[in-house]
Amino acid sequence: MPDTARSADRRPGSSILVTGATGNLGREVVHRLQAHGAHVRSLTRHQPAPRAGVEPVVGDVADPAVVREALVGTDAVFLIWPLLDSSSAHDLVAELNAAAPRVxxxxxxxIDDEAARQSDPIVQVHMDMEALLHGAGLRPVVLRSDTLASNTRGWAPQLRAGDMVSGLDIARTAVVDERDVADAAVAVLLAQHDRLDQGLHLLTGPEVLSRADQVAHLGAALRRPLRFQALPGDLARSRMLADGRPEPLVEALIAASVRRPESNRITDHVEGLTGRPAGTFAKWAVDHAAEFS
Incomplete structure:
Protein backbone atom coordinates (compact mmCIF):
# COMPACT_ATOMS: atom_id res chain seq x y z
CA MET A 1 0.00 0.00 0.00
CA PRO A 2 1.17 3.58 -0.55
CA ASP A 3 2.65 5.34 2.48
CA THR A 4 2.50 9.10 2.97
CA ALA A 5 5.94 8.92 4.58
CA ARG A 6 7.45 8.06 1.19
CA SER A 7 8.80 10.89 -0.88
CA ALA A 8 7.11 11.85 -4.13
CA ASP A 9 8.20 10.02 -7.28
CA ARG A 10 6.82 12.57 -9.74
CA ARG A 11 8.83 13.22 -12.87
CA PRO A 12 10.97 16.41 -12.89
CA GLY A 13 8.88 19.36 -14.00
CA SER A 14 5.56 17.58 -13.55
CA SER A 15 2.73 18.86 -11.37
CA ILE A 16 -0.17 17.60 -9.32
CA LEU A 17 -3.40 19.49 -9.93
CA VAL A 18 -5.69 20.00 -6.94
CA THR A 19 -9.21 21.22 -7.63
CA GLY A 20 -11.14 22.95 -4.86
CA ALA A 21 -7.73 23.80 -3.44
CA THR A 22 -8.92 26.46 -0.99
CA GLY A 23 -11.73 24.37 0.53
CA ASN A 24 -11.61 22.53 3.84
CA LEU A 25 -10.26 19.36 2.24
CA GLY A 26 -8.41 20.79 -0.75
CA ARG A 27 -6.16 23.00 1.33
CA GLU A 28 -5.21 20.02 3.50
CA VAL A 29 -4.24 18.10 0.35
CA VAL A 30 -2.19 21.05 -0.93
CA HIS A 31 -0.40 21.42 2.41
CA ARG A 32 0.60 17.76 2.48
CA LEU A 33 1.76 17.71 -1.13
CA GLN A 34 3.94 20.75 -0.40
CA ALA A 35 5.42 18.97 2.61
CA HIS A 36 6.45 16.14 0.26
CA GLY A 37 8.14 18.59 -2.10
CA ALA A 38 5.64 18.02 -4.91
CA HIS A 39 4.95 20.82 -7.37
CA VAL A 40 1.31 21.74 -6.85
CA ARG A 41 -1.03 23.48 -9.24
CA SER A 42 -4.26 24.71 -7.66
CA LEU A 43 -7.51 25.27 -9.51
CA THR A 44 -9.79 27.72 -7.71
CA ARG A 45 -12.68 29.97 -8.68
CA HIS A 46 -11.05 33.01 -7.07
CA GLN A 47 -7.47 34.24 -6.86
CA PRO A 48 -5.96 32.57 -3.79
CA ALA A 49 -3.41 34.06 -1.41
CA PRO A 50 0.13 33.38 -2.70
CA ARG A 51 1.70 30.18 -1.39
CA ALA A 52 5.27 29.11 -2.01
CA GLY A 53 5.43 26.11 -4.29
CA VAL A 54 1.82 26.41 -5.43
CA GLU A 55 1.00 27.57 -8.97
CA PRO A 56 -2.53 28.97 -9.12
CA VAL A 57 -4.94 28.59 -12.01
CA VAL A 58 -8.08 30.68 -11.55
CA GLY A 59 -11.31 29.55 -13.14
CA ASP A 60 -14.14 27.05 -13.14
CA VAL A 61 -13.53 23.31 -13.23
CA ALA A 62 -16.52 23.08 -15.61
CA ASP A 63 -14.77 25.38 -18.14
CA PRO A 64 -12.83 23.17 -20.59
CA ALA A 65 -10.40 25.96 -21.55
CA VAL A 66 -9.46 26.51 -17.91
CA VAL A 67 -9.07 22.77 -17.33
CA ARG A 68 -6.95 22.40 -20.47
CA GLU A 69 -4.59 25.11 -19.20
CA ALA A 70 -4.44 23.58 -15.72
CA LEU A 71 -3.60 20.12 -17.08
CA VAL A 72 -0.52 21.16 -19.08
CA GLY A 73 2.44 19.31 -17.58
CA THR A 74 0.24 17.65 -14.98
CA ASP A 75 0.46 13.93 -14.32
CA ALA A 76 -1.99 13.56 -11.42
CA VAL A 77 -5.28 15.25 -10.48
CA PHE A 78 -7.19 15.38 -7.22
CA LEU A 79 -10.72 15.98 -8.46
CA ILE A 80 -13.57 17.45 -6.44
CA TRP A 81 -16.72 18.09 -8.49
CA PRO A 82 -18.55 21.05 -6.91
CA LEU A 83 -21.84 21.03 -8.84
CA LEU A 84 -25.13 19.19 -8.35
CA ASP A 85 -25.30 18.30 -12.04
CA SER A 86 -22.80 16.20 -13.98
CA SER A 87 -23.93 17.36 -17.44
CA SER A 88 -21.19 19.99 -17.63
CA ALA A 89 -18.56 17.44 -16.62
CA HIS A 90 -18.41 15.81 -20.06
CA ASP A 91 -15.97 18.46 -21.33
CA LEU A 92 -13.87 18.03 -18.19
CA VAL A 93 -13.68 14.30 -18.76
CA ALA A 94 -12.71 14.85 -22.40
CA GLU A 95 -9.83 17.10 -21.29
CA LEU A 96 -8.73 14.54 -18.71
CA ASN A 97 -8.80 11.86 -21.39
CA ALA A 98 -6.61 13.94 -23.67
CA ALA A 99 -4.06 14.71 -20.95
CA ALA A 100 -4.22 11.19 -19.41
CA PRO A 101 -3.19 12.03 -15.84
CA ARG A 102 -3.76 9.80 -12.83
CA VAL A 103 -7.19 10.80 -11.49
CA ILE A 111 -23.66 5.69 -2.80
CA ASP A 112 -25.73 2.52 -3.04
CA ASP A 113 -24.19 0.47 -5.84
CA GLU A 114 -27.31 -1.69 -6.05
CA ALA A 115 -29.64 1.26 -6.74
CA ALA A 116 -30.25 2.70 -10.20
CA ARG A 117 -31.16 6.06 -8.64
CA GLN A 118 -29.60 7.40 -5.48
CA SER A 119 -31.28 8.78 -2.36
CA ASP A 120 -30.73 12.48 -3.11
CA PRO A 121 -29.12 14.83 -5.68
CA ILE A 122 -25.80 15.07 -3.82
CA VAL A 123 -25.27 11.31 -3.89
CA GLN A 124 -26.61 11.01 -7.43
CA VAL A 125 -24.09 13.44 -8.89
CA HIS A 126 -21.24 11.50 -7.30
CA MET A 127 -22.50 8.25 -8.80
CA ASP A 128 -22.86 9.97 -12.18
CA MET A 129 -19.32 11.35 -11.97
CA GLU A 130 -17.88 7.95 -11.12
CA ALA A 131 -19.69 6.48 -14.11
CA LEU A 132 -18.39 9.22 -16.41
CA LEU A 133 -14.79 8.75 -15.31
CA HIS A 134 -14.92 4.97 -15.61
CA GLY A 135 -16.80 5.15 -18.89
CA ALA A 136 -14.06 7.30 -20.39
CA GLY A 137 -11.46 4.66 -19.55
CA LEU A 138 -9.60 6.88 -17.09
CA ARG A 139 -9.36 4.15 -14.41
CA PRO A 140 -9.76 6.62 -11.55
CA VAL A 141 -8.89 5.86 -7.96
CA VAL A 142 -12.16 6.67 -6.19
CA LEU A 143 -12.11 7.80 -2.58
CA ARG A 144 -15.63 7.54 -1.21
CA SER A 145 -15.56 9.69 1.89
CA ASP A 146 -18.07 9.69 4.72
CA THR A 147 -19.25 13.02 6.19
CA LEU A 148 -16.27 15.30 6.74
CA ALA A 149 -15.72 16.57 10.29
CA SER A 150 -15.00 20.00 8.84
CA ASN A 151 -18.66 20.34 7.80
CA THR A 152 -19.36 21.28 11.42
CA ARG A 153 -17.51 24.55 10.88
CA GLY A 154 -20.84 25.82 9.58
CA TRP A 155 -22.08 25.70 13.17
CA ALA A 156 -19.45 28.16 14.43
CA PRO A 157 -21.64 31.31 14.21
CA GLN A 158 -24.38 29.62 16.26
CA LEU A 159 -21.91 28.43 18.90
CA ARG A 160 -20.36 31.86 19.20
CA ALA A 161 -23.84 33.24 19.86
CA GLY A 162 -25.13 30.59 22.25
CA ASP A 163 -25.15 26.96 23.37
CA MET A 164 -27.51 25.49 20.78
CA VAL A 165 -26.97 24.25 17.25
CA SER A 166 -30.14 24.02 15.19
CA GLY A 167 -30.40 22.52 11.73
CA LEU A 168 -31.33 19.53 9.63
CA ASP A 169 -30.99 16.18 11.37
CA ILE A 170 -29.32 14.09 8.66
CA ALA A 171 -28.88 10.35 9.37
CA ARG A 172 -25.97 9.11 11.47
CA THR A 173 -22.71 8.41 9.66
CA ALA A 174 -19.11 7.47 10.45
CA VAL A 175 -17.82 11.05 10.41
CA VAL A 176 -14.25 11.21 9.09
CA ASP A 177 -11.52 13.76 9.82
CA GLU A 178 -10.74 15.65 6.60
CA ARG A 179 -7.05 15.42 7.51
CA ASP A 180 -7.30 11.63 7.24
CA VAL A 181 -9.00 11.92 3.85
CA ALA A 182 -6.23 14.30 2.72
CA ASP A 183 -3.55 11.86 3.90
CA ALA A 184 -5.27 9.05 1.98
CA ALA A 185 -5.54 11.18 -1.16
CA VAL A 186 -1.88 12.19 -1.01
CA ALA A 187 -0.82 8.57 -0.48
CA VAL A 188 -2.49 7.68 -3.77
CA LEU A 189 -1.37 10.81 -5.63
CA LEU A 190 2.28 10.18 -4.72
CA ALA A 191 2.29 6.40 -5.07
CA GLN A 192 4.62 4.74 -7.51
CA HIS A 193 2.65 3.15 -10.32
CA ASP A 194 3.74 -0.38 -9.45
CA ARG A 195 2.40 0.13 -5.91
CA LEU A 196 -0.74 2.01 -6.88
CA ASP A 197 -3.88 0.46 -5.46
CA GLN A 198 -6.41 1.13 -8.19
CA GLY A 199 -10.10 1.12 -7.54
CA LEU A 200 -12.42 2.04 -4.71
CA HIS A 201 -11.71 3.04 -1.11
CA LEU A 202 -14.33 3.77 1.56
CA LEU A 203 -12.98 6.32 4.02
CA THR A 204 -14.77 6.47 7.36
CA GLY A 205 -14.09 7.54 10.89
CA PRO A 206 -13.96 4.97 13.73
CA GLU A 207 -17.50 5.53 15.09
CA VAL A 208 -20.99 6.31 13.84
CA LEU A 209 -22.28 9.67 15.07
CA SER A 210 -25.48 11.66 14.93
CA ARG A 211 -25.47 15.43 14.74
CA ALA A 212 -26.37 15.52 18.42
CA ASP A 213 -23.30 13.34 19.12
CA GLN A 214 -21.07 15.75 17.21
CA VAL A 215 -22.46 18.73 19.10
CA ALA A 216 -21.85 16.89 22.38
CA HIS A 217 -18.21 16.27 21.40
CA LEU A 218 -17.80 19.94 20.54
CA GLY A 219 -19.32 20.80 23.92
CA ALA A 220 -16.78 18.59 25.68
CA ALA A 221 -13.95 20.24 23.78
CA LEU A 222 -15.30 23.72 24.57
CA ARG A 223 -16.31 22.74 28.13
CA ARG A 224 -19.82 24.00 27.51
CA PRO A 225 -23.22 22.23 27.75
CA LEU A 226 -24.20 22.35 24.08
CA ARG A 227 -27.43 21.01 22.56
CA PHE A 228 -28.61 20.11 19.08
CA GLN A 229 -32.11 21.05 17.93
CA ALA A 230 -33.50 19.39 14.81
CA LEU A 231 -35.45 21.80 12.62
CA PRO A 232 -38.42 20.84 10.44
CA GLY A 233 -37.68 21.03 6.73
CA ASP A 234 -39.62 24.22 6.00
CA LEU A 235 -37.91 26.19 8.78
CA ALA A 236 -34.48 24.85 7.87
CA ARG A 237 -35.11 25.76 4.23
CA SER A 238 -36.07 29.36 5.04
CA ARG A 239 -33.04 29.82 7.28
CA MET A 240 -30.59 28.41 4.73
CA LEU A 241 -32.04 30.57 1.97
CA ALA A 242 -31.85 33.64 4.25
CA ASP A 243 -28.18 32.80 4.87
CA GLY A 244 -27.58 33.04 1.12
CA ARG A 245 -27.22 29.38 0.21
CA PRO A 246 -28.21 28.59 -3.40
CA GLU A 247 -31.71 27.17 -3.70
CA PRO A 248 -30.63 23.96 -5.54
CA LEU A 249 -28.17 23.19 -2.74
CA VAL A 250 -30.81 23.89 -0.08
CA GLU A 251 -33.27 21.54 -1.77
CA ALA A 252 -30.58 18.88 -2.09
CA LEU A 253 -29.79 19.13 1.62
CA ILE A 254 -33.48 18.90 2.50
CA ALA A 255 -33.77 15.79 0.32
CA ALA A 256 -30.71 14.27 1.99
CA SER A 257 -32.18 14.82 5.44
CA VAL A 258 -35.41 13.06 4.46
CA ARG A 259 -34.25 10.28 2.14
CA ARG A 260 -30.64 9.36 2.92
CA PRO A 261 -30.50 6.16 4.97
CA GLU A 262 -28.40 5.76 8.08
CA SER A 263 -25.04 4.08 7.57
CA ASN A 264 -23.38 1.96 10.25
CA ARG A 265 -20.47 0.98 8.03
CA ILE A 266 -16.98 1.50 9.43
CA THR A 267 -13.92 0.52 7.40
CA ASP A 268 -10.16 0.38 7.90
CA HIS A 269 -9.42 1.88 4.49
CA VAL A 270 -7.88 5.03 5.97
CA GLU A 271 -5.36 2.83 7.77
CA GLY A 272 -4.83 0.77 4.64
CA LEU A 273 -3.77 3.84 2.67
CA THR A 274 -2.00 5.87 5.37
CA GLY A 275 -0.62 3.24 7.73
CA ARG A 276 -2.49 4.55 10.79
CA PRO A 277 -6.06 4.34 12.07
CA ALA A 278 -8.59 7.08 11.36
CA GLY A 279 -8.87 9.72 14.07
CA THR A 280 -11.96 10.35 16.16
CA PHE A 281 -14.31 13.30 15.88
CA ALA A 282 -13.65 13.99 19.57
CA LYS A 283 -9.97 14.55 18.73
CA TRP A 284 -10.94 16.76 15.79
CA ALA A 285 -13.16 18.83 18.09
CA VAL A 286 -10.31 19.38 20.56
CA ASP A 287 -7.90 20.33 17.78
CA HIS A 288 -10.36 22.86 16.31
CA ALA A 289 -12.07 24.14 19.46
CA ALA A 290 -10.68 27.66 19.00
CA GLU A 291 -12.64 28.01 15.76
CA PHE A 292 -15.92 27.75 17.68
CA SER A 293 -15.10 30.16 20.50
Missing part, protein backbone atom coordinates in the same frame (compact mmCIF):
# COMPACT_ATOMS: atom_id res chain seq x y z
CA UNK A 104 -8.13 10.58 -7.82
CA UNK A 105 -11.82 11.41 -7.43
CA UNK A 106 -13.49 12.37 -4.16
CA UNK A 107 -16.89 10.68 -3.91
CA UNK A 108 -19.24 9.68 -1.09
CA UNK A 109 -19.82 6.54 0.96
CA UNK A 110 -23.57 7.24 0.69
Missing amino acids: VYLSTTA
Whole structure:
Protein backbone atom coordinates (compact mmCIF):
# COMPACT_ATOMS: atom_id res chain seq x y z
CA MET A 1 0.00 0.00 0.00
CA PRO A 2 1.17 3.58 -0.55
CA ASP A 3 2.65 5.34 2.48
CA THR A 4 2.50 9.10 2.97
CA ALA A 5 5.94 8.92 4.58
CA ARG A 6 7.45 8.06 1.19
CA SER A 7 8.80 10.89 -0.88
CA ALA A 8 7.11 11.85 -4.13
CA ASP A 9 8.20 10.02 -7.28
CA ARG A 10 6.82 12.57 -9.74
CA ARG A 11 8.83 13.22 -12.87
CA PRO A 12 10.97 16.41 -12.89
CA GLY A 13 8.88 19.36 -14.00
CA SER A 14 5.56 17.58 -13.55
CA SER A 15 2.73 18.86 -11.37
CA ILE A 16 -0.17 17.60 -9.32
CA LEU A 17 -3.40 19.49 -9.93
CA VAL A 18 -5.69 20.00 -6.94
CA THR A 19 -9.21 21.22 -7.63
CA GLY A 20 -11.14 22.95 -4.86
CA ALA A 21 -7.73 23.80 -3.44
CA THR A 22 -8.92 26.46 -0.99
CA GLY A 23 -11.73 24.37 0.53
CA ASN A 24 -11.61 22.53 3.84
CA LEU A 25 -10.26 19.36 2.24
CA GLY A 26 -8.41 20.79 -0.75
CA ARG A 27 -6.16 23.00 1.33
CA GLU A 28 -5.21 20.02 3.50
CA VAL A 29 -4.24 18.10 0.35
CA VAL A 30 -2.19 21.05 -0.93
CA HIS A 31 -0.40 21.42 2.41
CA ARG A 32 0.60 17.76 2.48
CA LEU A 33 1.76 17.71 -1.13
CA GLN A 34 3.94 20.75 -0.40
CA ALA A 35 5.42 18.97 2.61
CA HIS A 36 6.45 16.14 0.26
CA GLY A 37 8.14 18.59 -2.10
CA ALA A 38 5.64 18.02 -4.91
CA HIS A 39 4.95 20.82 -7.37
CA VAL A 40 1.31 21.74 -6.85
CA ARG A 41 -1.03 23.48 -9.24
CA SER A 42 -4.26 24.71 -7.66
CA LEU A 43 -7.51 25.27 -9.51
CA THR A 44 -9.79 27.72 -7.71
CA ARG A 45 -12.68 29.97 -8.68
CA HIS A 46 -11.05 33.01 -7.07
CA GLN A 47 -7.47 34.24 -6.86
CA PRO A 48 -5.96 32.57 -3.79
CA ALA A 49 -3.41 34.06 -1.41
CA PRO A 50 0.13 33.38 -2.70
CA ARG A 51 1.70 30.18 -1.39
CA ALA A 52 5.27 29.11 -2.01
CA GLY A 53 5.43 26.11 -4.29
CA VAL A 54 1.82 26.41 -5.43
CA GLU A 55 1.00 27.57 -8.97
CA PRO A 56 -2.53 28.97 -9.12
CA VAL A 57 -4.94 28.59 -12.01
CA VAL A 58 -8.08 30.68 -11.55
CA GLY A 59 -11.31 29.55 -13.14
CA ASP A 60 -14.14 27.05 -13.14
CA VAL A 61 -13.53 23.31 -13.23
CA ALA A 62 -16.52 23.08 -15.61
CA ASP A 63 -14.77 25.38 -18.14
CA PRO A 64 -12.83 23.17 -20.59
CA ALA A 65 -10.40 25.96 -21.55
CA VAL A 66 -9.46 26.51 -17.91
CA VAL A 67 -9.07 22.77 -17.33
CA ARG A 68 -6.95 22.40 -20.47
CA GLU A 69 -4.59 25.11 -19.20
CA ALA A 70 -4.44 23.58 -15.72
CA LEU A 71 -3.60 20.12 -17.08
CA VAL A 72 -0.52 21.16 -19.08
CA GLY A 73 2.44 19.31 -17.58
CA THR A 74 0.24 17.65 -14.98
CA ASP A 75 0.46 13.93 -14.32
CA ALA A 76 -1.99 13.56 -11.42
CA VAL A 77 -5.28 15.25 -10.48
CA PHE A 78 -7.19 15.38 -7.22
CA LEU A 79 -10.72 15.98 -8.46
CA ILE A 80 -13.57 17.45 -6.44
CA TRP A 81 -16.72 18.09 -8.49
CA PRO A 82 -18.55 21.05 -6.91
CA LEU A 83 -21.84 21.03 -8.84
CA LEU A 84 -25.13 19.19 -8.35
CA ASP A 85 -25.30 18.30 -12.04
CA SER A 86 -22.80 16.20 -13.98
CA SER A 87 -23.93 17.36 -17.44
CA SER A 88 -21.19 19.99 -17.63
CA ALA A 89 -18.56 17.44 -16.62
CA HIS A 90 -18.41 15.81 -20.06
CA ASP A 91 -15.97 18.46 -21.33
CA LEU A 92 -13.87 18.03 -18.19
CA VAL A 93 -13.68 14.30 -18.76
CA ALA A 94 -12.71 14.85 -22.40
CA GLU A 95 -9.83 17.10 -21.29
CA LEU A 96 -8.73 14.54 -18.71
CA ASN A 97 -8.80 11.86 -21.39
CA ALA A 98 -6.61 13.94 -23.67
CA ALA A 99 -4.06 14.71 -20.95
CA ALA A 100 -4.22 11.19 -19.41
CA PRO A 101 -3.19 12.03 -15.84
CA ARG A 102 -3.76 9.80 -12.83
CA VAL A 103 -7.19 10.80 -11.49
CA VAL A 104 -8.13 10.58 -7.82
CA TYR A 105 -11.82 11.41 -7.43
CA LEU A 106 -13.49 12.37 -4.16
CA SER A 107 -16.89 10.68 -3.91
CA THR A 108 -19.24 9.68 -1.09
CA THR A 109 -19.82 6.54 0.96
CA ALA A 110 -23.57 7.24 0.69
CA ILE A 111 -23.66 5.69 -2.80
CA ASP A 112 -25.73 2.52 -3.04
CA ASP A 113 -24.19 0.47 -5.84
CA GLU A 114 -27.31 -1.69 -6.05
CA ALA A 115 -29.64 1.26 -6.74
CA ALA A 116 -30.25 2.70 -10.20
CA ARG A 117 -31.16 6.06 -8.64
CA GLN A 118 -29.60 7.40 -5.48
CA SER A 119 -31.28 8.78 -2.36
CA ASP A 120 -30.73 12.48 -3.11
CA PRO A 121 -29.12 14.83 -5.68
CA ILE A 122 -25.80 15.07 -3.82
CA VAL A 123 -25.27 11.31 -3.89
CA GLN A 124 -26.61 11.01 -7.43
CA VAL A 125 -24.09 13.44 -8.89
CA HIS A 126 -21.24 11.50 -7.30
CA MET A 127 -22.50 8.25 -8.80
CA ASP A 128 -22.86 9.97 -12.18
CA MET A 129 -19.32 11.35 -11.97
CA GLU A 130 -17.88 7.95 -11.12
CA ALA A 131 -19.69 6.48 -14.11
CA LEU A 132 -18.39 9.22 -16.41
CA LEU A 133 -14.79 8.75 -15.31
CA HIS A 134 -14.92 4.97 -15.61
CA GLY A 135 -16.80 5.15 -18.89
CA ALA A 136 -14.06 7.30 -20.39
CA GLY A 137 -11.46 4.66 -19.55
CA LEU A 138 -9.60 6.88 -17.09
CA ARG A 139 -9.36 4.15 -14.41
CA PRO A 140 -9.76 6.62 -11.55
CA VAL A 141 -8.89 5.86 -7.96
CA VAL A 142 -12.16 6.67 -6.19
CA LEU A 143 -12.11 7.80 -2.58
CA ARG A 144 -15.63 7.54 -1.21
CA SER A 145 -15.56 9.69 1.89
CA ASP A 146 -18.07 9.69 4.72
CA THR A 147 -19.25 13.02 6.19
CA LEU A 148 -16.27 15.30 6.74
CA ALA A 149 -15.72 16.57 10.29
CA SER A 150 -15.00 20.00 8.84
CA ASN A 151 -18.66 20.34 7.80
CA THR A 152 -19.36 21.28 11.42
CA ARG A 153 -17.51 24.55 10.88
CA GLY A 154 -20.84 25.82 9.58
CA TRP A 155 -22.08 25.70 13.17
CA ALA A 156 -19.45 28.16 14.43
CA PRO A 157 -21.64 31.31 14.21
CA GLN A 158 -24.38 29.62 16.26
CA LEU A 159 -21.91 28.43 18.90
CA ARG A 160 -20.36 31.86 19.20
CA ALA A 161 -23.84 33.24 19.86
CA GLY A 162 -25.13 30.59 22.25
CA ASP A 163 -25.15 26.96 23.37
CA MET A 164 -27.51 25.49 20.78
CA VAL A 165 -26.97 24.25 17.25
CA SER A 166 -30.14 24.02 15.19
CA GLY A 167 -30.40 22.52 11.73
CA LEU A 168 -31.33 19.53 9.63
CA ASP A 169 -30.99 16.18 11.37
CA ILE A 170 -29.32 14.09 8.66
CA ALA A 171 -28.88 10.35 9.37
CA ARG A 172 -25.97 9.11 11.47
CA THR A 173 -22.71 8.41 9.66
CA ALA A 174 -19.11 7.47 10.45
CA VAL A 175 -17.82 11.05 10.41
CA VAL A 176 -14.25 11.21 9.09
CA ASP A 177 -11.52 13.76 9.82
CA GLU A 178 -10.74 15.65 6.60
CA ARG A 179 -7.05 15.42 7.51
CA ASP A 180 -7.30 11.63 7.24
CA VAL A 181 -9.00 11.92 3.85
CA ALA A 182 -6.23 14.30 2.72
CA ASP A 183 -3.55 11.86 3.90
CA ALA A 184 -5.27 9.05 1.98
CA ALA A 185 -5.54 11.18 -1.16
CA VAL A 186 -1.88 12.19 -1.01
CA ALA A 187 -0.82 8.57 -0.48
CA VAL A 188 -2.49 7.68 -3.77
CA LEU A 189 -1.37 10.81 -5.63
CA LEU A 190 2.28 10.18 -4.72
CA ALA A 191 2.29 6.40 -5.07
CA GLN A 192 4.62 4.74 -7.51
CA HIS A 193 2.65 3.15 -10.32
CA ASP A 194 3.74 -0.38 -9.45
CA ARG A 195 2.40 0.13 -5.91
CA LEU A 196 -0.74 2.01 -6.88
CA ASP A 197 -3.88 0.46 -5.46
CA GLN A 198 -6.41 1.13 -8.19
CA GLY A 199 -10.10 1.12 -7.54
CA LEU A 200 -12.42 2.04 -4.71
CA HIS A 201 -11.71 3.04 -1.11
CA LEU A 202 -14.33 3.77 1.56
CA LEU A 203 -12.98 6.32 4.02
CA THR A 204 -14.77 6.47 7.36
CA GLY A 205 -14.09 7.54 10.89
CA PRO A 206 -13.96 4.97 13.73
CA GLU A 207 -17.50 5.53 15.09
CA VAL A 208 -20.99 6.31 13.84
CA LEU A 209 -22.28 9.67 15.07
CA SER A 210 -25.48 11.66 14.93
CA ARG A 211 -25.47 15.43 14.74
CA ALA A 212 -26.37 15.52 18.42
CA ASP A 213 -23.30 13.34 19.12
CA GLN A 214 -21.07 15.75 17.21
CA VAL A 215 -22.46 18.73 19.10
CA ALA A 216 -21.85 16.89 22.38
CA HIS A 217 -18.21 16.27 21.40
CA LEU A 218 -17.80 19.94 20.54
CA GLY A 219 -19.32 20.80 23.92
CA ALA A 220 -16.78 18.59 25.68
CA ALA A 221 -13.95 20.24 23.78
CA LEU A 222 -15.30 23.72 24.57
CA ARG A 223 -16.31 22.74 28.13
CA ARG A 224 -19.82 24.00 27.51
CA PRO A 225 -23.22 22.23 27.75
CA LEU A 226 -24.20 22.35 24.08
CA ARG A 227 -27.43 21.01 22.56
CA PHE A 228 -28.61 20.11 19.08
CA GLN A 229 -32.11 21.05 17.93
CA ALA A 230 -33.50 19.39 14.81
CA LEU A 231 -35.45 21.80 12.62
CA PRO A 232 -38.42 20.84 10.44
CA GLY A 233 -37.68 21.03 6.73
CA ASP A 234 -39.62 24.22 6.00
CA LEU A 235 -37.91 26.19 8.78
CA ALA A 236 -34.48 24.85 7.87
CA ARG A 237 -35.11 25.76 4.23
CA SER A 238 -36.07 29.36 5.04
CA ARG A 239 -33.04 29.82 7.28
CA MET A 240 -30.59 28.41 4.73
CA LEU A 241 -32.04 30.57 1.97
CA ALA A 242 -31.85 33.64 4.25
CA ASP A 243 -28.18 32.80 4.87
CA GLY A 244 -27.58 33.04 1.12
CA ARG A 245 -27.22 29.38 0.21
CA PRO A 246 -28.21 28.59 -3.40
CA GLU A 247 -31.71 27.17 -3.70
CA PRO A 248 -30.63 23.96 -5.54
CA LEU A 249 -28.17 23.19 -2.74
CA VAL A 250 -30.81 23.89 -0.08
CA GLU A 251 -33.27 21.54 -1.77
CA ALA A 252 -30.58 18.88 -2.09
CA LEU A 253 -29.79 19.13 1.62
CA ILE A 254 -33.48 18.90 2.50
CA ALA A 255 -33.77 15.79 0.32
CA ALA A 256 -30.71 14.27 1.99
CA SER A 257 -32.18 14.82 5.44
CA VAL A 258 -35.41 13.06 4.46
CA ARG A 259 -34.25 10.28 2.14
CA ARG A 260 -30.64 9.36 2.92
CA PRO A 261 -30.50 6.16 4.97
CA GLU A 262 -28.40 5.76 8.08
CA SER A 263 -25.04 4.08 7.57
CA ASN A 264 -23.38 1.96 10.25
CA ARG A 265 -20.47 0.98 8.03
CA ILE A 266 -16.98 1.50 9.43
CA THR A 267 -13.92 0.52 7.40
CA ASP A 268 -10.16 0.38 7.90
CA HIS A 269 -9.42 1.88 4.49
CA VAL A 270 -7.88 5.03 5.97
CA GLU A 271 -5.36 2.83 7.77
CA GLY A 272 -4.83 0.77 4.64
CA LEU A 273 -3.77 3.84 2.67
CA THR A 274 -2.00 5.87 5.37
CA GLY A 275 -0.62 3.24 7.73
CA ARG A 276 -2.49 4.55 10.79
CA PRO A 277 -6.06 4.34 12.07
CA ALA A 278 -8.59 7.08 11.36
CA GLY A 279 -8.87 9.72 14.07
CA THR A 280 -11.96 10.35 16.16
CA PHE A 281 -14.31 13.30 15.88
CA ALA A 282 -13.65 13.99 19.57
CA LYS A 283 -9.97 14.55 18.73
CA TRP A 284 -10.94 16.76 15.79
CA ALA A 285 -13.16 18.83 18.09
CA VAL A 286 -10.31 19.38 20.56
CA ASP A 287 -7.90 20.33 17.78
CA HIS A 288 -10.36 22.86 16.31
CA ALA A 289 -12.07 24.14 19.46
CA ALA A 290 -10.68 27.66 19.00
CA GLU A 291 -12.64 28.01 15.76
CA PHE A 292 -15.92 27.75 17.68
CA SER A 293 -15.10 30.16 20.50
